[in-house]
Amino acid sequence: MMKKTRQRGNALGGTLLVTVLLFLFGLTLANLATFNLRTVDRASHQQEALEAAEAGLNEVAILLSRNPQLGTDPTLSGDPDFDTRLDFEKTLANGSHYKVTFDRDQPNWSYNNLVSFSSTPAGAGRTVPPGHALLVAEGWSHQKGQSVLLESLVRLEAFPYAVACVQELSLHDTTVRGLGASTNELTGNLYGGAAVSLTNSNIRGDVVHVGALSQAGTTISGRTKPSTTQTLPNFILDDFDTSRIPGHETLSAFEAEKRTVFEDKAYFISGSVNLGSRRPDGTIITTPLSLLLTPLVPVLDPVLVPLLGLGLQDIINIVNRPEVTLNNSVIYVDGNVTGNHIKGTGAFFINGTAKFVNSRISATADDRLTLFTEEDIYLVGKTFFGGVMLTHGNVYIDGMVDVRGAIFAPGTPTSLGGQVLKRQWASTSIVGRLLQILGLASFEPSVIERFEEQTASASYWLALGGSGSKPVFTYWNQLR
Amino acid sequence: MEDRLTLRTQGPLVSRGISLVELLVAMALLAVVFTLFVSILIPGLRIWTRSREVADLEQQALVAEERVVRALLSTSSKSISTFQDSNVSAVALLSHGGSSSSAGYETTTGRTRWTSSTLFYLKTDRVLRQASWTGTSPTLVNKTLPNTLTFAFTPTELQSVVSFPDLKGSRLAGKVDLFALTGPGETLPDGQTRPATQESYVLTLELSTHTPDGEKRVRRQVAVVPRIRERG
Numbered sequence: 001m002m003k004k005t006r007q008r009g010n011a012l013g014g015t016l017l018v019t020v021l022l023f024l025f026g027l028t029l030a031n032l033a034t035f036n037l038r039t040v041d042r043a044s045h046q047q048e049a050l051e052a053a054e055a056g057l058n059e060v061a062i063l064l065s066r067n068p069q070l071g072t073d074p075t076l077s078g079d080p081d082f083d084t085r086l087d088f089e090k091t092l093a094n095g096s097h098y099k100v101t102f103d104r105d106q107p108n109w110s111y112n113n114l115v116s117f118s119s120t121p122a123g124a125g126r127t128v129p130p131g132h133a134l135l136v137a138e139g140w141s142h143q144k145g146q147s148v149l150l151e152s153l154v155r156l157e158a159f160p161y162a163v164a165c166v167q168e169l170s171l172h173d174t175t176v177r178g179l180g181a182s183t184n185e186l187t188g189n190l191y192g193g194a195a196v197s198l199t200n201s202n203i204r205g206d207v208v209h210v211g212a213l214s215q216a217g218t219t220i221s222g223r224t225k226p227s228t229t230q231t232l233p234n235f236i237l238d239d240f241d242t243s244r245i246p247g248h249e250t251l252s253a254f255e256a257e258k259r260t261v262f263e264d265k266a267y268f269i270s271g272s273v274n275l276g277s278r279r280p281d282g283t284i285i286t287t288p289l290s291l292l293l294t295p296l297v298p299v300l301d302p303v304l305v306p307l308l309g310l311g312l313q314d315i316i317n318i319v320n321r322p323e324v325t326l327n328n329s330v331i332y333v334d335g336n337v338t339g340n341h342i343k344g345t346g347a348f349f350i351n352g353t354a355k356f357v358n359s360r361i362s363a364t365a366d367d368r369l370t371l372f373t374e375e376d377i378y379l380v381g382k383t384f385f386g387g388v389m390l391t392h393g394n395v396y397i398d399g400m401v402d403v404r405g406a407i408f409a410p411g412t413p414t415s416l417g418g419q420v421l422k423r424q425w426a427s428t429s430i431v432g433r434l435l436q437i438l439g440l441a442s443f444e445p446s447v448i449e450r451f452e453e454q455t456a457s458a459s460y461w462l463a464l465g466g467s468g469s470k471p472v473f474t475y476w477n478q479l480r
Numbered sequence: 481m482e483d484r485l486t487l488r489t490q491g492p493l494v495s496r497g498i499s500l501v502e503l504l505v506a507m508a509l510l511a512v513v514f515t516l517f518v519s520i521l522i523p524g525l526r527i528w529t530r531s532r533e534v535a536d537l538e539q540q541a542l543v544a545e546e547r548v549v550r551a552l553l554s555t556s557s558k559s560i561s562t563f564q565d566s567n568v569s570a571v572a573l574l575s576h577g578g579s580s581s582s583a584g585y586e587t588t589t590g591r592t593r594w595t596s597s598t599l600f601y602l603k604t605d606r607v608l609r610q611a612s613w614t615g616t617s618p619t620l621v622n623k624t625l626p627n628t629l630t631f632a633f634t635p636t637e638l639q640s641v642v643s644f645p646d647l648k649g650s651r652l653a654g655k656v657d658l659f660a661l662t663g664p665g666e667t668l669p670d671g672q673t674r675p676a677t678q679e680s681y682v683l684t685l686e687l688s689t690h691t692p693d694g695e696k697r698v699r700r701q702v703a704v705v706p707r708i709r710e711r712g
Contacts, residue, residue, distance in 0.1 A: 036535040043542060119587050126583050129590035151578070152707070153590050366588070453589055475585040475592045476707035477554055477578040 045141035048096045049148040050478070053139025056098030060088050060135055061154045061471035064114065068156060068463040071102030071112040071133075095142025100135060108136045108149060114156065114460045117328045117345035117368055130368070131155055131456035132474070149480040155452075156459035156469035158233035159388065162205070162450035165395070165409035166193035166232060167418035169209075174422060174446040177204035187222060188450045193229055193418065205450075232410035235390065237374050239465040240349040242266035242332040253335065258282060260322055262329035262346065272335030272352060275342065276321035290316040293438070303431055308398055309378050310355050314338060318357040319381075326369070336375075343367055347461055350374065353393065362386035369405075370458040376417065381435075382444070386451075388458035393417035400444040405454035422446065530691045537655060537687045537698040544607050544653035548661075548683055549704050551575060551598050556708040558630045559594070560681065562661050563638035570601035570642045571661045572633050574625075575611065591628040592708055601642050601649065602659035607685070608649030657697075658686035680705045 064070050067083055074082045087106075091097040102110050104123065111122035112133045119127050128134045133154045140147045162176050163169065169192030177188035187205035190196065195211035198218040206222035207213060210229055242248045245266040251259070253271035257278040278284055293316050301311035318338045326346030336352035342361045347370040348354070354373045358381035362369040369387030371377070376393035379385070379401050388405045389395060392415045395407055401422075411418030436443065459469040551573060552560070559574035577595040578584025585592050599610040623631050633641065641647070661683050662668050665676030669684050680703040688697045 036539060039539060039542070043546065124580065127587035129585070129587055132590040153585055155590055456590070472709045473707055474590045474709065475576070475578070475583075477576070477584055478550065479578075479580050 042146065045143060045146035046148065048094065048141040049139040049146045050150075051139065052092055052096035052098040052141070053137040053148045053150045055092060056088065056090070056100045056137035056139060057135050057150055057152050057473075059090070059098075060100045060110070060137070061133075061152075061473070063088070064112065064133055064154060065156055065463055065469050065471045066466075068114045068460050068469075069112070071110065072115065096140060097142075098137055098139045100137045108138055110135045110137075114463075117457065129153070131453065131460060147480065148478060151475075151477045151479050152473050153475035154471050155456040155474055156463050157452075157455065157472045158459040158462045158467065158469035159406045159408060159450075159455035160189065161191045161208075161406065161408075162188040162448050163407045163420055164191035164232050165407075165418050165420040166229070166411045167394075167409070168192065168194045168197070168211075168421065169419070170197040170421045170423075171201050171446075171448075172199035172422055172424050173201065173443070174198075174448060175202040175204070176448045176450075177202075178450045188448070189222065191227075191230060191232070193232075199424075232408060233390070233459075233462050233467055233469065234410040234412070235372055235462055235465045235467055237349055237351055237372060237392075240330075240332060240347075240372065240461065241268070242330055242349070243268040245330075254278070254282065259324065261325045262327065262331060264328040266330045267332065269331060269333045269335070273333055273337055274317055274321075275337065275339040276324045277317060277338075285321060287320040289320060289438075300431070300434075307429075307431065308380060309353075309376060309396055310338075310357075310380065314355060315357050315380065318355065318359075323360075337373075342369065345369065345457075347457075348372065353378065354391075355380070356383055356385070357381050359383045359385070368454055368457045370454075370461055372461070387454050390458065390462075391417060394419040394421065397422040397446065401446045401448070403446075403448045404451040406450055406458070407448065526692055530693055530696065533689045533691050534696050534698065537689055537696065540653035540655070541685050541687050541698050541700045544656075544659075545683065545685055545700050545702060547609060547652055548600050549702060551600070552661075552681060552683070552704045553707050554578075555706050556592070556630045557663075557679065557681070557706045559632050560661070560663065560706065561632040561635065561638050562663070563635045563642065564660065565639070568601055568603055568642050569659050570599060570638050571659075572597055572599045572638050572641065574598075574630060574632075586628050589628065592630075593626050593628055594630065595626045597625065597633075599638075599641060599647075599649065600652070600659070602656055603642070605654060605656050606651055607653045607656050607659050609652050610647055610649035653685070653687065655687045655689050656685065657688050658684060658699075660684045 070083055071086060074084045086103040087099065087101045089097065089099040100110055102112065109123045110133065111120065111128050113120045113128040114131060114133050116130050118130050122128045122134050126134055135152045135154055137150045138147060169190065176190060188203065189205040189208065190203060191208045193210045196207060196209040196213045198215045200217040203218065203220045206225055207220055208225045208227045210227055213224055243250065248266035248268055250268045250270065253269060253273045256269045256273045257275065258280055260276060293312060297313045301313060305311040318340050321340035323341040323343055324339065326342065326344035329346040331346060332349045334351050337348065337350050338355045340357065340359050343363060345368040350373040353375040354371060355378040361384065363384050363386055367386050371387060371389045373391040373393060377389055377391050377395045379397045381399045383399065384402045386404045390408045392412050394417045395409050407420055409418050409420050463469040555573045555575060561572050563570045574594040575596050575598045576584030576592050596611055601608055623633065658669055660669050661681050662674060663681050664674055664678045667673045668682060674682065682701060682703050684701045686697060686699045688695055
């Protein structure tokens with residue numbers, strides 16, 4: 001009896017074993033057969049999630065180019081129509097969806113530092129450079145929850161040229177280039193909306209010209225491109241009127257001239273101002289040079305003013321002034337500005353002319369200055385300028401300049417501006433020679449270097465003014 | 481009941497054995513069944529083998545494509561260089577070391593900090609990936625890493641890199657006949673010239689294998705736009 005029972009058990013065990021083996025074999029076969037399907041399926045969903053995340057990045061980047069204050073504190077803006085949204089979430093037509101958030105209480109938050117002049121800490125141990133926005137976008141596929149996390153730095157770019165103007169462009173003894181050296185150098189392109197005249201210059205980039213091009217003694221490393229008229233970035237000065245920004249400080253010209261430090265806020269200066277020209281007690285600073293030259297004013301000014309656009313009296317008032325410091329200041333001047341030495345970071349919006357003589361302006365690598373003027377800009381003598389100049393008037397360079405940023409003269413249909421002229425008269429005329437002897441003019445070769453950190457900062461203001469600036473991804477990474 | 485049990489345990493059939501006829505019939509039946517089974521199984525196995533071969537090719541192409549595309553996405557078009565001759569086809573680009581724990585950019589300027597070069601190359605029939613150049617490589621002249629200024633290798637430099645004897649890339653795919661990256665204004669492997677105004681690069685991968693039914697080819701082609709925009 002025992003033997004029979006054991007035999008029956010063996011049969012059952014054997015059958016079960018074979019069944020299990022067959023089942024496992026079948027399962028393995030099925031698994032193998034569907035492996036490729038699952039791999040392709042996963043890759044497809046991963047791609048879908050990536051595309052969704054990219055859609056999120058692009059969407060928010062475009063929004064930033066139209067409204068560069070997006071995702072920031074709405075109380076800092078005086079705009080009643082300020083877009084207060086912090087979350088940007090959307091389900092796409094294929095069912096995938098993305099999310100970009102500026103809300104710091106949520107994971108993977110983005111940070112808009114376009115407005116700032118300094119690096120700022122953000123989430124996940126990141127630091128966001130000035131003039132950039134760190135965008136973090138998460139995308140999900142429509143099925144199976146595949147997700148992708150992208151991180152990108154965006155800045156706004158409105159200045160594709162080192163020098164651009166809608167009217168005549170004339171440079172002599174000038175090197176125009178991009179940042180860097182030798183083979184790594186970026187381009188320093190020129191655009192002239194009318195005749196372009198280059199003499200004894202070195203252009204390390206392309207020259208785009210609408211009118212005739214003359215290039216005596218000039219080397220052009222890029223191409224010369226005849227062109228139709230291009231639209232340059234432009235602005236409406238009234239859009240930058242700081243008096244509408246909450247917390248702004250209104251200064252009279254007299255008060256402004258006593259200041260040597262402008263703080264991290266918005267200022268509205270009513271009237272023309274000669275920066276750094278007064279002592280704290282309000283008396284005008286005089287220098288030995290000014291005492292020496294004052295008798296010459298009646299003689300020279302009738303000659304100088306028509307030639308230079310500013311007279312000896314102006315020069316006396318400008319040179320040898322104390323340095324004025326901007327600490328991320330935004331200054332609107334309802335008048336003209338004359339100045340000597342300016343350091344730090346900030347932006348000037350000048351509803352008149354700007355005149356600088358023998359000046360050092362934003363001379364260190366971290367300094368950034370954006371200068372918007374409604375009328376002409378004069379750079380006389382030996383001037384270093386770190387930043388972007390944008391004017392509805394003309395830019396007159398009389399002497400030697402070292403610009404690290406860009407010079408733009410987009411003009412307006414109603415203005416007479418739009419020229420950038422480095423004038424040669426001073427090196428040959430008697431007055432020019434006299435200014436040289438007095439140390440008020442220099443005719444060393446000039447340098448204009450396109451510097452993107454400067455143009456990024458200026459592009460923010462243009463975007464804020466509604467001109468729109470192309471968003472550029474300077475960094476892109478797939479984190480997950 | 482007892483009688484029936486007795487009959488079963490002591491039955492004459494058990495002791496009598498199996499006759500030759502019975503055995504032959506059983507064998508014939510088994511042969512028929514086996515023949516039928518094999519005749520069904522062999523084409524199935526052939527299809528299975530072929531499918532496996534093609535799937536393997538597809539798989540390899542997919543993996544290689546994914547790796548190359550991912551590297552292309554995270555770079556600048558100005559860092560991409562290519563070299564092609566009868567023996568080797570190579571693509572080099574710059575890569576940043578960005579990850580969840582560390583940013584791959586300069587925190588003051590926002591420029592991407594390139595930390596290494598990545599080389600994809602086709603040698604004999606394998607696509608390989610080499611991503612270990614940091615600092616100054618002996619084969620690269622005046623191009624140092626890390627660097628925030630983007631550069632690309634010249635074709636001559638790239639040729640010297642791929643002929644470097646110690647180059648030991650990791651394998652991405654085998655049985656590869658064609659590996660090419662076509663930039664704007666360049667000519668695709670099929671002879672079509674791409675417009676110079678396009679920003680994308682076209683990656684073409686072609687793999688082949690021999691199956692009992694002949695040669696099977698897999699071709700993948702994908703357009704990629706490097707996401708990091710070079711300044712300048």
